[in-house]
Amino acid sequence: MPSSAVRTFDDPNDYAASIRGSKTELTALSRGKFTGKIIRVDFNHLWMQRASENMPRILHSANSDNRAIISFATQPGPGLIRSGVEVRSDRLARIGKDHSYFQRSSNALSWAGMSLPVDVMYSAGVAIAGCDLTPPSQDLIVAPGEAAMAKLQRLHAAAGDLAEHAPEIIANTEAARGLEQALMHAMVDCISQQDRSPDTSAQRRHEKIMRRFHRAISEHEEEAIYIPDLCAIVGVPERTLRLCCHESFGMGPKRYLMLRRMDLARRALRNADRAKTTVTEIAANLGFWNFGRFSLEYKALYGESPSATLRSPDA
């Protein structure tokens, strides 16, 4: 039964949790209020989403479903930087089976995703283009023909519009089936191109390091982590880690880790029972020993003091 949903978010973590198909985490990079929007349409086999965010961010993505996934920008302009490589807005990414990467944007971004069960993708590839479109093991960037890409963008946008303004059409099985077929066809046309940029060994090494980096961080999900321990766990010198992080995040590991700790603090402050704890206690538990410094940084990032966050009722 086809269905659709439209949702807006003011919390980056809720937004990330709603992104379909993978376990994602997001670090917002700007001051001010975060706004995100996700339009999701689920057909019989094809799942699609259209998402937008109002500020630059770092997203970590891990493919956990057994689906063939593609991703592309919906507007021209600066694209995403995936594992240090810029994905132009006229390209699309075929997400790899072992896919796990960091991607960052440098400003507000709108992007799109589509996925099919692997076996359906395979049969569609064979039927429409005569090729095997089983997901690659590593991500592949594809440069589709202009016409093919334009058609996909148009159809994808149309589906999004329907979800927002006429969801009853999507719920109508026949109309939905027609749209789903058209989308699948357009997708296969785009990705069955032979033109693709191969992964260089430097890129592979980079991704290996960042994969380990992310694993280390997720093993310490609720606690603070620092460069010396991180270097020991990931097994690369600080200099190498710094280069990789700059490529992936546009910032060094220290700042990234600090932002992450800040984010943990903010979440803790929002979830805390004001009667039972203090800002100092929460901050100290996350390794912030210099309370004055913590307050200043927190205010600069979130536009309010830590005590204001603690005081305000849970959203």
Place this chain on the structure above:
Amino acid sequence: MPGSTASVFSERDFYHAALQQDAGIELVVTSQGEFRAELIRLELLQMHLVTGLERLARIAYVVPSADLVRITLPTRGNGSLFWAGAALRPDEIVSHTASLGIYERTDGPCHWRTISLPIAHLLRYGRAMIGRAFGLPSGAHRWRPTSKALQRLSHLYDDATRMSRTQPLVLTRTEATRGLEQQLTDALIECMRASRTGEDATIGSRPIDVMDRFEGILRDYPHRAPAISDICTALGIPARTLRAYCKMHLGMGPHQYLHLRQMHLARRALRITNPATTRILDVANQYGFSAHGRFSSDYRKQFGERPSDTKRRAIR
């Protein structure tokens, strides 16, 4: 157990005793006047930070604890610290491990700062952060970090010390302490990584070796000091060489140093003696002072009180 203590001392002996917690330290206070020193000690998980604020000049013979490396940061304020005869420059830090004892002296009021941590801890993180090539020279070594790296370490240190005064409870919490310790480790390793080595970076020259043995000889004589000629024979150097080395490391000749040292030993004895049964004359003799009148007046000049006053206030 992480935490901090701040202590103020008006007695040389108590200060001397407190310093032993950090490293084996033999202390001779060289200038006269009212003794006053403050010690701030910050105990983290693996590391500890010790800051000293001293009013009077002194000579300290330092041997770090066995598994630890002791790092000395530039002094704060105007006081100078002389390490193995050479002044510690404001752009350098010194690392010191137990294989060697070093004379460290000041020539007036001084605000010094040290970090001590297990050698294994430093090596582990140094290798993780820099690579297998990272090593810690044993003995004493001067490092010249980039000014950015040193500033970072210095500010972090001062912030931590300030926090221990303004928010002492924060640094009893394991997570907060761990955060600070990781940051300090990072900053310290960065200082070592980006170090420009000078010609005499590893302090392992002959005078240091000789002076280490010099102190060793003195320790073999807990009461009367050995004769200078005997010391020279044991060290295998002529008297003028010993004099030169002493001037360099101690800021004074061997006779003057021995005299001061013996005075300090005598004072320590008087401090723990039984006033009812002890005669100052005997204590003076025991430590090699035969001219009693001279001893009393020297004592008074050095310590600001008469031997009898010390005896009367003896702790039992």
